[in-house]
Amino acid sequence: MGRWEPDARGRLAKAALELYGERGYEQTTVAEIARRAGLTERTFFRHYADKREVLFGGTPSLQDLFVQAVTEAPPATTPIDALALGLDAAGEMFVDRRDFARKRQAVITANAELQERELIKLASLSAALADALRARGVPEPAASLTAEAGVAVFKVGFERWVSPGEQREMAPLMRESLDALKAVTAGGRAS
Structure with a gap:
C-alpha cells in the first residue's frame, strides 16, 4: 500500500463500479475492489458491510434529504406539493453524478439480488415519507x-434521467413525471 490518500469511501465505490462493469457483480470480490482502490480489505469493511452495499451507500443520505424537505415544507403545503419539494431535494443530490448513476443502474439491472435490494430501498423510502x-x-x-x-415518481424520473442520450437534469424530469401523475389522477391524460 502506498501513502494515505483521501476519500477511501469514494475510491472504493469507484473501483467496485469499474470491476462490476468489467467482470460482473458476482465475479468481483471485496479483495479485488480494495486492491483496485489501493486500499486493504479491512478498510473496505470499515466503510461497507459487504460488496452489495457499495451500490447502496448513499441510500440513508437520499432518504434523509427527501424526508427533511417534506418535513420542512411550509404548513399550508399540500401533501403532493410537499412531496414535490422532496423530489427537488433528491434531484439536487444527483447533480454531476449521472455517469456513476448510469453505471450503477446497469449493474443493478443485470443482477436479481441487487434489484431486490433496490426495491427494499424504495420501500424504506416510502415508509419514511409516509411517516x-x-x-x-x-x-x-x-x-x-x-x-x-x-416513490413511483422518483423511480420513473430516475430511470428517465439515466436513460441513454438523456441530458436534462434530474429535477425537471422529476417535476415532469409528477405533473404527468397529477394529470392522470385529475382525470386527464399525461402528455
Whole structure:
C-alpha cells in the first residue's frame, strides 16, 4: 500500500463500479475492489458491510434529504406539493453524478439480488415519507398513497434521467413525471 490518500469511501465505490462493469457483480470480490482502490480489505469493511452495499451507500443520505424537505415544507403545503419539494431535494443530490448513476443502474439491472435490494430501498423510502406526511397531519390512507406515489415518481424520473442520450437534469424530469401523475389522477391524460 502506498501513502494515505483521501476519500477511501469514494475510491472504493469507484473501483467496485469499474470491476462490476468489467467482470460482473458476482465475479468481483471485496479483495479485488480494495486492491483496485489501493486500499486493504479491512478498510473496505470499515466503510461497507459487504460488496452489495457499495451500490447502496448513499441510500440513508437520499432518504434523509427527501424526508427533511417534506418535513420542512411550509404548513399550508399540500401533501403532493410537499412531496414535490422532496423530489427537488433528491434531484439536487444527483447533480454531476449521472455517469456513476448510469453505471450503477446497469449493474443493478443485470443482477436479481441487487434489484431486490433496490426495491427494499424504495420501500424504506416510502415508509419514511409516509411517516413524515403523517407527522404533518396527513391522515391515512392519504399519507401512504402519497408516499408510494412519490416513490413511483422518483423511480420513473430516475430511470428517465439515466436513460441513454438523456441530458436534462434530474429535477425537471422529476417535476415532469409528477405533473404527468397529477394529470392522470385529475382525470386527464399525461402528455
